[in-house]
Amino acid sequence: MIELAPYRKLEKAFLAGLYSPASSAWEIEQSMDELGGLVRAAGARVVGSEVQKRSRPGAGHFFGQGKVSDLAAKAHAAEADTLVVDQDLMPAQVRNLEAAMGIKVIDRTEVILDIFAARARTREAKLQVELAQYQYLLPRLTRMWVHLSRTGGGIGTRGPGETQLETDRRTVRGRIAALKGRLRSVERHRHLVRERRRDLFRVSLVGYTNAGKTTLMNGLTKSSLPVADQPFMTLDPTTRRLHLGDGVNALLTDTVGFVDRLPHHLVAAFHSTLEEVAQADLLLVVVDAATMDMERRLGVVTATLEEIGAAHVDRIVVLNKIDRLAEGAEALVSLHGPGAAAVSALTREGLLHLVQLMRARTSRSADAAKASASVRATS
Ligand SMILES: Nc1nc2c(ncn2[C@@H]2O[C@H](COP(=O)(O)OP(=O)(O)OP(=O)(O)O)[C@@H](O)[C@H]2O)c(=O)[nH]1
């Protein structure tokens, strides 16, 4: 478990979202639920939520004037310390909302950056998150002075904002350049490791956060990597050898999960980690088959794979958590084609079949040479 400072546990967050009139009640509920999960993962308690339907955000306060007063009253009644908005805000909108509400205001991107900052363990992940935070901060430098008055910490105050109060834009740019330089040297090491693994068939676990990627990694490779019912438990990639039977070996890599509207600074900062995905021979696209919005999440994963240049990589859709399905998984598998696998990473149901599917992919024509090399390398 991630340890959080005591004050963070007490932080009370009021959630607010603005949606187009065309959005369905269900879409809005999914989005706000997900925001709640992110806020809780960042260590705060959700004390209420409100949404507004409006065709366009207001330039001044993002929400309409009436809604701002309503939000201020409700957040005050709930004794909230922070307003968390489900969309991204312009710096001026944050300033105006903070002035009108009298509490700290943060947006969805800040929440995600904050979770990443708390979870990063390796030097590379820490550098990547710091880089993303500075890049997010750069166009918002005037806001840093607002941060000055944000006493008591909490979401959105951890990170470079608090330690760089005396700096100006040029200093932050210098810091970004230095971080990029340090990341390049870490990445060189990663490239060397990757070169050494060239001969082996490489499989990458990808999917929406909390889909069960790490649980599947543990089930397939007898590892005990940490899993939790929380978004972004895994940030640092881990690679393990995977035995596919008949002397065929592969390397399985577990990596950071995706989420709807993953901040682009994070995608850019994590490019070397995500490059591993693009260079894999096979992707296991892990899906939580027990969620109501499985198709939406799968859509986000497909779009993110395109964004990171991994659209071309061979893939198996792994419908996970079938132990939680009321009805059989056959219908789902038929929906996703014969290449899909229904499994429960938790009970291990279906894992043998998944291993067989993977082994069959290693011998596909284009990969034949690589697969036989892996047999040579490991026999
Ligand atoms: N019932 C059930 N729960 C599962 C299964 N697989 C994973 N889980 C649970 O789902 C939650 C998330 O699992 P993880 O393996 O951490 O998911 P992940 O995809 O690695 O998530 P991140 O690293 O946070 O992106 C945990 O509470 C797991 O115990 C499954 O097959 N069945």
Ligand SMILES: [Mg+2]
């Ligand atoms: Mg994980």
